[in-house]
Amino acid sequence: MPNAIPEDSVGIVEPQIARFDTPLELACGRTLDSYELIYETYGTLNAERSNAVLICHALSGTHHAAGYHSMDDRKPGWWDAYIGPGKCIDTNQFFVVCLNNLGGCNGSTGPTSTNPATGQCYGPDFPVMTVPDWVESQLRLSDYLGIDVWAAVIGGSLGGMQALQWSINHPERMRNTAVIAAAPRLTAQNIAFNEVARQAIMSDPDFHDGRYAEHNTIPRQGLRLARMVGHITYLSEDAMGSKFGRDLRSEKINFGYDVEFQVESYLRYQGDTFSESFDANTYLLMTKALDYYDPAADFGGDLSKAMAQAKSNFLLISFSTDWRFSPARSEEIVNALTEAGKNVSYTCVESPHGHDAFLIPNEHYEKVFSAFMQRAAQSVGGDV
């Protein structure tokens, strides 16, 4: 709980819900006739409606990117380090919008929502979403909010993929794109990690083919394992080593299978917390969206042809110890952009924190990101 709201925080924020009744055609061939998107906004939209910034969230992210919901909150939103007055995404200058993606489990329509066709929750019947599907739903939210052109579309990891897709699909509707710790598509190794996570969930006896809600249970063990595997891949070997080393919880080894090493305790804690708060069907759906992502596929496998559609200025950032989406993956996007002759800057930030580095304060990261956003603010014009 914050005793007082920090000065550089957006403060207490309240989510809002937008309802859509125009059917949304999805890549899988199915259609969502109506749906809701939950979102938060920070800062003020200027009179020209030109200073809006869209934040796209990652695998387990939510619409709650910054600030607090109440004084009882233990932690602020997931990207609070980077969104707020005077921060990289400066809410004194920008009107920031962050939504929970379709298929999520934090308030937007998803597997835990009621299926109007059956009156029951969707569960496994909720359609599998893709990154382009999300971009189309986000475009509708833009229209709903009256934002013709985003000053910037920004995301990290899976969120970076959405930002990149925006730049390809809707170049006229954005001026700047920041793609952080992302990749132009997953490697076999990445898909493999996702498959282990899915198998962990689906092989849990409490999974009931995704209809666990009807059995008044959740596949707790499966989600827990899925998160543990995921979490290992988000950290670097060094970060884990320096955080836990081979430290034991008690003074000696016990020749048993209870928690003995600190790292085991940490992973179990992460898994436990996650399994109580995240929906298993959403997790499956999100990992599939990751696996399917491949914007070059529509352009004969040529990423530079895909990027040739774009008109915005780009900032690409990777992190030195990120092995889930390594710097080389970001550089593939950079190369496609330079080949297409687009405005792009790129930096690889030295950080020990692996993939998670995109969420963590870091001087070099903040300086580069701020410089890019300040340019974006200059091009916006008008006053807040």
Add this chain to the structure above:
Amino acid sequence: MSLNRPDLKIIQQWVKPNDKVLDLGCGDGELLHYLQQTKQVHGYGLEIDPDKITTCIGKGVNVIQQNLDAGLTNFKDQSYDLVVMTQALQALRRPDMMLEEMLRVGKECIVTFPNFAYWRCRFYLALKGEMPVSKSLPHTWYDTPNIHLSTFRDFEQLCKDRRFTILDRAVGNGAHETHLASKLWPNLFGELAIYRVTR
């Protein structure tokens, strides 16, 4: 707007409007920023220093973090009109291979480097018997990034061996001007060598 560095003043004269330019070791982006404003070039700077990268982004100069010693393999053959490298050639592990790379990627290249045969260097070494330290070569021998120092003559020999064509040669010196002596005897009176080269 104007340029501060004397070598950049000379280089900009050789850049055509709307050229596609790659600036290797672009520093704070002074040259590209100037060329974008005055000649509408489209280009990218390559740089490894995080603070300089930040400065470039703040100026609206495209900058890509890249270690030049790793080559330019991410750029296609003949994809740029001009590849520039100012005062960095001497700090590379293999300047000859970098020149080959620059002329693979660019139709022309411009390089500048401190001339080690400049009379002050010669005097310093001859009289003091120590590695020259000067404004253009401010480091001591053990911590200098300049591991491949050369002279006008050395460079021209390399171009001859590799069959590169020298299109232009200019001389930069401490006085920020080209005086007659350095034009006549660049290898002795030129502090900075500036070349425009093609294959």
